[in-house]
Amino acid sequence: MNYEITKNNKQLKKYFYFLTTVTLVSCYNQERSCKDFKTGKFTSETTVEGKKFTSAFERNDSIQIENYNAVIDTFSIRWINDCEYILENVKPKNRNEKKAVHVKILNTKDLKYNFEYSFVGDAKKQFGSVTKQE
Template identity: 65%
Template sequence: MKFKIQYSIYGLLLLTVLTSCYNQERNCTDFKTGKFTSETEIEGKKYTSTFERNDSIQIETFEGKIDTFKVRWTNDCEYVMQNIHPKNREEKKAVQMKILTTDKNSYTFEYSFVGDSKKQRGTVRKMD
């Protein structure tokens, strides 16, 4: 009986170690180009936009307004966006984007203004 309990404990420890090392696969390159819908929630309000990205340029429609962004990928899962035609100081700020997880046709991301520690999260769905 003592022998079975000992193996059960070792089995649980091994299972814990293996699952704690689990690293979810991210296929970020699947989302460098295409048409997308984005959703994020800020202070309890949901915001939705649509955009098309061709690796280095992103054209986004948000609340009827169209903006064009220069996109610079820093690695396969992170990029910086800069508004090409900013209309005010806020729009001049670059935005750091990080893809956290991916699925077949969507990803979860985290973003903030470059240099800002306050981060927000959202999801993107590929439309094509």
């Protein structure tokens, strides 16, 4: 009987170590190289309600000029930290364009990053990806 208790304790220890390892690995944050994407030329893809939207834009550390369907818009950029920023349309044409957009870079890999965005104060998040042009 004592042998069974020792055997069960060993199995519990193995299970505990396995569970601890899985928990630690799942908490690991992906490394993000957000600084690499603060300036340059980019293409963006987002999907809203099943429809795909593609745009091209160029930005420096404070201005982003975007071309979507031959319409060019200019946005000011305010960086919150290396991976988050606020976009505001410099010349909004309507009330909706006056709303600031919060963008958060979720992960980066090579010349691409995935992001989430929403109007400032809105809980509904949309997602997209950006590729830096060489």
